[in-house]
Amino acid sequence: MDATATTDTGAGRSAASITLQNVGKVYPDGTVAVGDFSLDVQAGELAVLIGPSGCGKSTVLRMINRLIEPSKGTILIDGKNIADQDPVELRRHIGYVIQNVGLFPHQTIRTNVGTVPRLLGWDRKRIKTRSDELLDLVGLDPSRHGGRYPHELSGGQRQRVGVARALAADPLVLLMDEPFSAVDPIVRARLQEEFLRLQATVRKTIVLVTHDIDEAVRLGDRIAVLAQGGRLLQFATPAELLSNPASDEVSRFVGSDRGIRRLAVTSVKDAMRPLGDVEDVDRPPKVPANGTLYDALAAMLTADSLNVVVVDGDRPIGTVSRSAIFEVPNEEAARRRDETTTLA
Ligand SMILES: Nc1ncnc2c1ncn2[C@@H]1O[C@H](COP(=O)(O)OP(=O)(O)OP(=O)(O)O)[C@@H](O)[C@H]1O
Numbered sequence: 620m621d622a623t624a625t626t627d628t629g630a631g632r633s634a635a636s637i638t639l640q641n642v643g644k645v646y647p648d649g650t651v652a653v654g655d656f657s658l659d660v661q662a663g664e665l666a667v668l669i670g671p672s673g674c675g676k677s678t679v680l681r682m683i684n685r686l687i688e689p690s691k692g693t694i695l696i697d698g699k700n701i702a703d704q705d706p707v708e709l710r711r712h713i714g715y716v717i718q719n720v721g722l723f724p725h726q727t728i729r730t731n732v733g734t735v736p737r738l739l740g741w742d743r744k745r746i747k748t749r750s751d752e753l754l755d756l757v758g759l760d761p762s763r764h765g766g767r768y769p770h771e772l773s774g775g776q777r778q779r780v781g782v783a784r785a786l787a788a789d790p791l792v793l794l795m796d797e798p799f800s801a802v803d804p805i806v807r808a809r810l811q812e813e814f815l816r817l818q819a820t821v822r823k824t825i826v827l828v829t830h831d832i833d834e835a836v837r838l839g840d841r842i843a844v845l846a847q848g849g850r851l852l853q854f855a856t857p858a859e860l861l862s863n864p865a866s867d868e869v870s871r872f873v874g875s876d877r878g879i880r881r882l883a884v885t886s887v888k889d890a891m892r893p894l895g896d897v898e899d900v901d902r903p904p905k906v907p908a909n910g911t912l913y914d915a916l917a918a919m920l921t922a923d924s925l926n927v928v929v930v931d932g933d934r935p936i937g938t939v940s941r942s943a944i945f946e947v948p949n950e951e952a953a954r955r956r957d958e959t960t961t962l963a
């Protein structure tokens with residue numbers, strides 16, 4: 620993905636980089652929620668913060684929109700120190716999505732979505748057009764759902780309204796605190812999928828907090844693993860994190876099934892060999908060139924085959940054998956993913 624300073628989002632909009640430098644927060648009762656935390660999030664990148672309960676994830680997030688003032692350190696958005704900006708004004712350019720959404724119960728869905736545009740003084744027609752555009756974008760029918768009240772929607776639908784509302788005034792940055800944790804696993808998986816599609820369109824800079832390593836791996840361009848006191852253990856791509864955890868602490872956190880998770884974030888191309896080895900390219904199952912090793916293994920197990928043919932459209936371009944899947948050197952896979960992340 621584009622990692623340069625300002626990212627065009629297709630709709631002529633932009634995202635901003637976020638830099639946290641030696642940021643700390645001591646609450647008035649003496650609790651050191653965050654000791655000394657630094658992180659660089661590139662424009663258009665989706666960074667995930669993950670770590671055990673109470674390690675300071677929400678505190679970090681809320682310092683970025685100044686809902687919490689840091690006790691020390693500097694936070695820059697697009698290189699500008701947020702301490703020099705009016706907090707209310709700042710928050711209008713930062714979308715914020717929290718668990719259980721926090722919709723206003725006595726306002727319609729459309730009015731909820733238009734909250735920040737209204738604060739910014741947009742005219743009514745523009746607010747309605749924008750609200751309906753956003754509802755559509757998150758998969759809700761404006762004519763059916765726009766006039767309803769939050770209690771007349773399902774949990775998953777409310778969650779989508781929360782995302783629409785956060786995006787309404789086209790913020791440079793989106794902060795999301797466990798946005799999908801209040802819905803059941805099936806709805807969550809669907810929302811995550813939709814959210815990835817949405818992000819491919821709007822390309823915001825996103826910092827997303829979660830407890831769930833699967834969610835982190837699925838959504839994150841990079842994942843920051845935190846320990847108590849906001850101690851940063853590792854900040855890396857999902858593939859890198861799963862193949863080369865920086866310490867035993869990270870390794871324990873990402874879990875014993877990280878090997879399987881790694882397959883889902885590694886390209887089939889990392890295990891691909893020339894077609895020469897395969898006698899009949901029509902026989903083995905096909906996997907698209909943008910597929911993962913997980914897809915390749917699943918296809919082999921389903922078809923009871925020892926290899927798959929990798930296709931680019933209809934054209935066979937290589938083959939992957941069962942044993943090759945497990946021979947991909949971890950570092951290599953992480954490096955290639957890094958390259959594609961930077962170049963694509
Ligand atoms: N207002 C407050 N006053 C004192 N301590 C606080 C306050 N808010 C949070 N804390 C403490 O700061 C630490 C970090 O809290 P924070 O909410 O950032 O954690 P978290 O990583 O988001 O946890 P969770 O995963 O449970 O949401 C915790 O020990 C918490 O008890």
Ligand SMILES: [Mg+2]
Nearest residue numbers: 676677678796
């Ligand atoms: Mg929290």
